[in-house]
Amino acid sequence: MSSQRNQSQVRKRRVFYIPGYDPMPPRRYRELYRTESQAQARISGYEIAMAPKSAEGLFGWSVTSIQDGASVETEIEVLVWSDIVRDSMSASIPATYAQLAHTAWIYISTGALWRLMRLRKGPVIAALYPVAMLVSQLLVALAVVWASVVVAGWWGLFPGIAVAVALMLWFRKIDNRLFAYYLMHDYAYSAQLKGETPLKLKDRLAAFRKAIEAALISGVDEVLVVGHSSGAHLAVSVLADLIRDRAVPQQGAELSFLSLGQVVPMVSFLPNAQGLRSDLQFLSSSSAITWVDVSAPGDGCAFALCDPVAVTGVAGPEKRWPLVLSAAFTQTLLPERWKALRWRFFRLHFQYLCAFDKPGPYDYFRITAGPLTLKQRFLGRTPSRSRIETPVSKYTSVRP
Incomplete structure (x- = not known):
């Protein structure tokens, strides 16, 4: 294990954000990050600023933040598949x-x-x-x-x-x-293919993998992949392929995965999703990654607190991931704000990327721009007691 991985502080980080099924241009995520990071910084008492991206990639931005007395530089890139979404619509x-x-x-x-x-x-x-x-x-x-x-x-x-x-x-x-x-x-x-990944999307996921693989040897301290909504199961497949092919170098960055508001069972429960089920099973037992899954019962568009590996029925004896945690909207949002958002289902589905009035352990901007790796931030954290782990899927076969 590299000295980088043993450092107590992250100085440089690469973040790759994989959106859900969204036809909108990726600049919406830049604006969302800009406004919500400033709001969270005011609430939590740290500094954060954005600038045009300096790293390679199609679309992203740079972030500089001072948190807990530490200065951190982060490059965030949106892994775009909105063109595929638009074509399908x-x-x-x-x-x-x-x-x-x-x-x-x-x-x-x-x-x-x-x-x-x-x-x-x-x-x-x-x-x-x-x-x-x-x-x-x-x-x-x-x-x-x-x-x-x-x-x-x-x-x-x-x-x-x-x-x-x-x-x-x-x-x-x-x-x-x-x-x-x-x-x-x-x-x-x-x-459309009963859970099998369409060919065009497979090609795009291969491009995502190359970008993440290059970042791992770029000299940063952490490479964090964030998968939101249906982007979570895409990230699972990308990261499983990356690790399975031993493309995570020993002398490289810490590899972390944050899944938010996941809807994995919508795909993994289908008969032809052997590839995804295999990836879930493999990633859940990997020591090459830290995987934290965050959702909230208040998010009616996500399978909140459902362990995507366990409920799919592919959890093996060596399973260690994901760490399933709750964003607890009713506790982390002020009552009046929760009341205003309660029935705005799509807005709540994006709350994971937004500021919280009373942030708990989960703070998107500390995770993406703070001095701790995902592993360090949640070290010793116990999973949510309300999580669901009962195997429910009828189809549990995995590809050879």
Whole structure:
């Protein structure tokens, strides 16, 4: 083990952030980090500042922070796959309804839906929401056609169809408020191959791996990979491949993995997810990494406090990761702020990347810009007593 790994203080760090299924440009994450880091610094009493990125990579920024008397330089890079997301969302309205039928059939026929409901009802309700919303929109449009025929006879059929089409196009236009199409595309993308990673995404993950591998020998003290939402299971696969191929040098940076608001079971419970299940099993027993999983029961879009390895049924006798912890929104946010955010489900799903009024052990900006490695920060920390570890998945096979 290198002397770097034994240092008590991080001076330089590389952070790689893998977003969830998000079609928006990565600059939104830069602005979010800028505003929320300043808010957290004011609350917690440390200094933090951002500047344009200086390291290689497509998109990111530099951070300088003084915390607990120590100065730390961090380079943050967003590992972009938003172009793949946008391409997968370009389906027409009829194609989206075909996706709905196909995705619903996969989750129902494989039994995955019922097993997911045994974990957390929140993310399952979130998964059923676009189905209910899109079916409701279709029924409203059909009702318009039926009413036109009732009022004007068959002469009203074509005008009714025209109004129904206009109505469906309007529903699609306002989806930035309803999120029905967006969520439908999200679940359809994960389920299209019954859990197998699409080829185009596999190629992108290989590029992510190269970037992380290069950072490990760049002279920094820690390389931290952050996977949010569906980005968490992508990070699992990238890091498992990296470690499996012995690409983590002995004389290099500390390798850390922080998964936030993960939805791993939505994929790992599907029949063709042998690759992901294998990666989960391998990563959970690796001594080459520190893996901390943070979620909160208040986040209805995540499988909160569900150990993704254990509930998938692939935990082996040598399992050591992840350390499952709660962000405890009800305790770390002021009552009035919690009340204001309680029903803003998508906003709460991003709270892990934001400032907390009463931060506990979890502080995103101390983790990404502070002087301690992820391992040091949570050394000796016991996992949440409310975590769920019961094996639930029907499919537990892993690839050879």
